[in-house]
Amino acid sequence: METFDVAVIGCGVSGAAIAYELSKYDLRTVILEKENDVATGATKANSGIMHAGFDPKPGSLMARLNVRGSALAREVCRKLDVPYKECGAMVVAFSEEEKEILERLYRQGEENGVKNQEILTGEEARKMEPNLSEEVIWALLENDSAIVSPWEFALALAETAVKNGAKLLLNREVVGLKEETGTWQIETKIAEGALLQKDDTKETSFTAKVVINAAGLNAEFLHDAVLPHRFKTRPKRGQYYLLDKIEGTRVSRTIFQAPTGRGKGVLVSPTVHGNLIVGPNSEDVIGNDTATSWDGLDKVNEAAKKSVPSIDFSQNIRNFSGVRARTDEDDFVLERHGSYIDAAGICSPGLSSALAIGEYVTELFAQWAEETKTAFAKKETFIDERKKVRFKELNAEEKEALIQKDPAYAHVVCRCETITEGEIRDAFDTPIPPVSLDGIKRRTGTGMGRCQGGFCGPQIAQILAKELDIPETKVLQELTGSEILTGGMADRAQQETPEGGREYV
Numbered sequence: 001m002e003t004f005d006v007a008v009i010g011c012g013v014s015g016a017a018i019a020y021e022l023s024k025y026d027l028r029t030v031i032l033e034k035e036n037d038v039a040t041g042a043t044k045a046n047s048g049i050m051h052a053g054f055d056p057k058p059g060s061l062m063a064r065l066n067v068r069g070s071a072l073a074r075e076v077c078r079k080l081d082v083p084y085k086e087c088g089a090m091v092v093a094f095s096e097e098e099k100e101i102l103e104r105l106y107r108q109g110e111e112n113g114v115k116n117q118e119i120l121t122g123e124e125a126r127k128m129e130p131n132l133s134e135e136v137i138w139a140l141l142e143n144d145s146a147i148v149s150p151w152e153f154a155l156a157l158a159e160t161a162v163k164n165g166a167k168l169l170l171n172r173e174v175v176g177l178k179e180e181t182g183t184w185q186i187e188t189k190i191a192e193g194a195l196l197q198k199d200d201t202k203e204t205s206f207t208a209k210v211v212i213n214a215a216g217l218n219a220e221f222l223h224d225a226v227l228p229h230r231f232k233t234r235p236k237r238g239q240y241y242l243l244d245k246i247e248g249t250r251v252s253r254t255i256f257q258a259p260t261g262r263g264k265g266v267l268v269s270p271t272v273h274g275n276l277i278v279g280p281n282s283e284d285v286i287g288n289d290t291a292t293s294w295d296g297l298d299k300v301n302e303a304a305k306k307s308v309p310s311i312d313f314s315q316n317i318r319n320f321s322g323v324r325a326r327t328d329e330d331d332f333v334l335e336r337h338g339s340y341i342d343a344a345g346i347c348s349p350g351l352s353s354a355l356a357i358g359e360y361v362t363e364l365f366a367q368w369a370e371e372t373k374t375a376f377a378k379k380e381t382f383i384d385e386r387k388k389v390r391f392k393e394l395n396a397e398e399k400e401a402l403i404q405k406d407p408a409y410a411h412v413v414c415r416c417e418t419i420t421e422g423e424i425r426d427a428f429d430t431p432i433p434p435v436s437l438d439g440i441k442r443r444t445g446t447g448m449g450r451c452q453g454g455f456c457g458p459q460i461a462q463i464l465a466k467e468l469d470i471p472e473t474k475v476l477q478e479l480t481g482s483e484i485l486t487g488g489m490a491d492r493a494q495q496e497t498p499e500g501g502r503e504y505v
């Protein structure tokens with residue numbers, strides 16, 4: 001059995017960013033992910049904001065890594081072709097007491113290294129954001145934060161790590177972890193019915209010199225399996241509305257409210273895909289409970305209207321929720337214990353901090369390498385680029401040239417988002433091919449429009465079945481066990497109805 005230098009457990013944005021950074025070095029790295037794709041945990045269900053960094057407490061890891069991570073993301077998103085837009089943000093206040101909160105955030109921002117911030121009057125703020133409520137009397141403006149496609153960010157990092165030699169094994173839930181004579185023995189479980197990647201050898205036991213725990217909500221259980229109890233996870237769910245692109249320009253920056261004790265509060269923001277996102281609330285849940293509720297969504301609706309009263313919620317196309325892996329530590333838990341490293345408690349601003357978390361954990365790994373006199377050197381070549389065809393963003397000549405090369409680009413499958421069959425096929429030709437409809441959605445944008453896949457879903461299911469060489473009844477919406485069809489029309493016999501028509505039986 002091959003002994004890896006390092007095993008990363010979990011491939012959300014933290015695991016992906018750690019693997020991306022480690023893949024710059026001459027190391028044998030394996031990433032073990034429980035689900036059938038990258039970014040199916042908190043990383044796919046958040047606000048998608050690259051925060052500037054005025055919110056975390058000065059001196060905390062969150063503050064330091066948020067500012068550094070957001071700064072790094074600008075360049076990395078450009079190199080790896082990840083949708084990213086610098087739009088800035090405003091935090092609005094409705095009273096003089098709340099103005100004091102803005103002043104505190106301003107000072108925190110300065111201490112944390114945020115530049116480009118100023119406090120505006122309500123009138124000044126409304127000149128920049130005309131749909132802000134008349135009740136807004138002060139606003140903290142900052143121009144450095146951005147919006148990003150969170151799942152594409154994680155995917156791009158993971159793909160780049162794989163291109164640079166890291167081995168990603170999906171459908172590997174780590175169920176056993178123990179250290180024996182300086183080597184970690186890692187036992188994983190493949191869920192029954194899991195759709196594996198074509199080259200998957202189905203091995204479930206691994207050995208590694210160093211283990212990095214980036215298992216999100218499960219990080220506490222893995223930690224407790226090998227070390228004395230250290231932190232308690234207190235999962236906090238946030239629910240959202242995603243509105244149609246008609247509402248996408250209601251605001252041009254992310255609008256926060258002066259924060260309360262329960263986090264950054266409800267925001268209203270454009271998304272990098274052109275929609276309007278509204279949320280999240282914050283509620284205690286047990287485990288990864290991503291349900292939505294009328295009560296939670298009503299509270300989000302009410303709070304958002306306080307900042308931007310004209311939001312037209314009848315344009316809602318999707319509700320979803322994500323669960324923050326908050327712990328009782330009030331900071332990220334990034335610690336090394338010998339050859340074991342925790343990247344735990346990565347709640348917000350974990351997305352913004354991811355690249356800096358990758359760097360930080362790599363420094364912890366370097367300390368271990370130095371202590372154990374293990375070779376740890378940068379690779380001579382590191383492939384740090386990624387390019388995708390985004391058909392709708394091409395000009396007429398580029399579209400024509402592409403269609404000449406491959407007519408599949410002339411076939412628009414997702415009409416809401418103008419995504420072609422060529423782009424869907426491209427997704428299967430990447431280092432981490434999709435195995436579900438949502439996997440294709442994360443890679444191409446299919447089903448993200450107004451009809452939410454109602455029209456294109458059946459066609460995409462057929463393409464997926466053909467590419468994976470599986471019957472359509474095995475096509476998954478998302479995770480293992482999410483089959484969507486019970487049978488195909490072609491499998492069913494037809495018979496004449498008493499009225500002389502035909503029906504399927």
Ligand SMILES: Cc1cc2nc3c(=O)[nH]c(=O)nc-3n(C[C@H](O)[C@H](O)[C@H](O)COP(=O)(O)OP(=O)(O)OC[C@H]3O[C@@H](n4cnc5c(N)ncnc54)[C@H](O)[C@@H]3O)c2cc1C
Nearest residue numbers: 010012013014034041042043046049174216238350351352
């Ligand atoms: C509602 C909400 C809003 C947010 N908004 C923002 C924002 O705007 N900006 C920002 O910076 N941050 C935001 N965040 C925080 C950000 O989303 C998270 O910090 C980040 O996604 C955490 O990434 P992760 O990789 O640590 O965890 P996850 O994405 O949850 O990934 C953990 C992975 O580990 C895998 N795993 C678990 N157990 C095992 C096991 N035993 N074996 C193998 N694999 C395992 C899981 O399947 C999962 O893929 C928000 C979070 C939420 C929930």
